[in-house]
Amino acid sequence: MESAELLQRESFVEKNARQRVQHLVDAGTLRELLDPFERLSSPWLGLQDIVTQADDGVVIARGKIDGVAVVVAAIEPAFQGGSMGEVGGAKIAGALELALEDARAGKPVVPVLLLETGGVRLQEANCGLAAIAEIHAAIVALRAHVPVIGVISGPVGCFGGMSIAAGLCSTLIATREARLGLNGPQVIEQEAGVDEFDSRDRPMIWSLTGGAQRHACHLVDKLCDDDAAEIRTAIARAVAQPVADLPRTQAVDAHLAQLRSLDTSRRADAEWARQVMAHDIHGAGDPS
Template sequence: MTSTTDWAARLERTSFIELDARARAAALLDDGAAYELCGPFDRIESPWLEPQGVVPQSDDGVVVVKGRLGGRPAVVIAIEQAFQGGGIGEVSGVKIATALSLAARDSRAGTTTAAVLLLETGGVRLQEANLGLATVAEVCSALLELRALAPVVGVIAGALGCFGGMSIAAGLCTKLIMTEEGRLGLDGPAVIESEAGVAEFDASDHPLIWSITGGRKRTRTGLADELVADDVATLRSAVIGAVAQGVPAEHRSQRIGELRAHIEAARPSEPPDLAAAGGPPMTRGRAWTQALADGGVNGGVPSVISADVTLGEDLARILTVVPDPHSPYHRARRGEVGLREGLALASEVTGTVAEDAHLPDERRRPIIALVDLPSQAYGRVEETFGIHQALAAAVDAYATARAAGHPVIVLIVGTALSGGLLAHGFQANQVLALDDPGVLIHAMHKEAAAKVTLRTVAELDELAGRILPLSYDVTDWARLGLCDELLTVENADVPTERDVGRAKDALTAAVARARRGPRDLSNRLDSPGARRTRTASRRVREALTAQWG
């Protein structure tokens, strides 16, 4: 009898997963009060897809609906998985970030406005690589701005799941609700297989995939808060309940001790041969840190080093991720940002903020994220223990420092790829980079990007010559309006005395600009480069702001 009743209830429920993004948003909000903003009839499309032979969509795959949820003001932001796999590009990313910022504006003005993120996404849209990466950083910043004022509830319902940089955003949410079908991880199985090989992660092994990233596993290990059935009424009730709980005193991405205890349960399968591994290599990151430092270089863990540097009247703290050949995590030995690195960065930044909390804003130390890293760590152990949450902790710490009045400056001296840059550097007030062929900034390694997008490396190179966000060239990247200054140096590998002096002068000027400027990332859309190349982003911001009410 019980079984019959259960099956009857199952057959009568309305599937949330089977709805498209627009219908999902409408299903959550109260009847009669919802209206869509910056919708398809505004016709703001990605300008980068059609030149690549990809048909754009007039809402760019993101639906923003404002209304009420359980009687409370709310905005639902739904990603349409049927368009480009839910990938985040220039237009879609700015829609999300702007909606979150406007909800924060209302909340500060006295109308507390919660946000619900329906996360069905593979992460950055590789056809818009560098702009997708930039807008994901802006989404994280805006989410944290709102999260201090009103609940931000994430929902991962469908089998596509939430991956890439948007998994970091999921890790920042006030509450995270999943179904058993949903998945959550930094790197999708196909990406890990393309980067590390089938022995590291077999993308065809579906039971393995769900045992690591599925909703049941993520809820059981505390990386999600509630597991619900695929039912509209059940999911709506869970979301209303999460919003009603309000803003907690501490968020998951701030509980560094708890995250560390969770990660310490990991048992890396390949301890290194210490004799064969040798000492740490002299990379650009280490060389520039040592050259800039006033004194010695320190580190809580071998792969994250810190130093102090005098910049004008300021004593700044430098943080750098460097290779650790002795790391027990075999996918994080070449300078990747992995589980330990994400938490170490979060601890260092949080510690600096706590030490300076008693000082007036103008005396709070600048934090310099010096970047030379190949990417995040692509590995099975990393996904099992939630690398996305470790990186979310670092993003949270950097953004919190910026909001507290610490100038956060990133200096890119070498490679800066994907989630590694999102976690370590892309929450900065000011962005500096060396004007050197060895500086490479992108959403994914070229060979892996070619495999994922079903193109050859030669085809990617040809497209990069025509499509600015696809370029791996640092001068092209700067033209997107993402860089405040390119520095010409004599020797990027072994900086000369003049190189160090030039870098210190540039960092000092960047600190002054950061102290004068906004404490969010809004200046990125107002830079001279952005005014020329991010016209679609600016149109989205203007349209959403005008329609918000």
């Protein structure tokens, strides 16, 4: 890309959660729910001498994207690593549950989830985990009625129980600045040892879990540059899609057969993962 083009490009990654929502939603349609002045902050962080954010790091907004009714849930990457606490988790789960009620009543609202999160906020551990289970439940139920769109733009990426939520989305959009994985590098190193996973080996980590790799492996549907306009276009296209099956979670036998065929004594690398996962297990053809 030419440097002039780069300079003109508006970064999505550099926006905070509220700015991201404002960028995505059609002008004049945005209505934030439980905004910071409602002061629904974490009841648990203050008890541990940790400063709270007034919206607990989650922005919920209703509005339209190219005329389609949406509810956007955006996680603030800068606050506590985008971690899911009780309030932020309940905001997302609650919004999805209300969208489900509306969908069942014939008033479809398409959820758009900006998943910028390390997973459970360990200072609220079991409350975060419970909320994530509720988010999973709502996404699965919603997919019978509307597409559910996940976006992982970076800089935090999407990990822990929320990576499972990403895996449940109808359409998953990511940038090259994003990573997607169940376990964070530090945790894998802690649990499995530095020989298994060196949390300082950034090239290895990015090669396995970066957005481009996940796209090549059919785990991400659309790879975008860090370009706010391009990301918005991708989301607008996704929210207008009809409801469809999701082979990524449903093609059980094919995935089990694939796993049985792997030589697990071999040390996994990005190239091998691409070879194995790039073929058409998901019924989606080549990555677009």
